[in-house]
Amino acid sequence: MRIIRLVLGVVVIVQGIQANEWMFVALGGLFTLMPVFNIGCCGTAGCSTTYNSRKNKATEYITYEEVKPKQL
Secondary structure, eight states, X not given: OHHHHHHHHHHHHHXXXXXXXXXXXXXHHHHXXXXXXXXXXTOTTXXXXXXXXXXXXXXXXXXXXXXXXXXX
């Protein structure tokens, strides 16, 4: 994914320079800097999941009591 973003950024920069559209050059710079510095939309490791601390603990067994409705 990083290589695709880098290639896309360079292509947008080249097309922006050829068309004298400096907004495209800035957008291409954004797409080029993201893979170079390994950052994304969420920031560095911003999309990670939480760690469950109960993973290594023994499993707790729960007992249930059946409740029957009263007969009328």
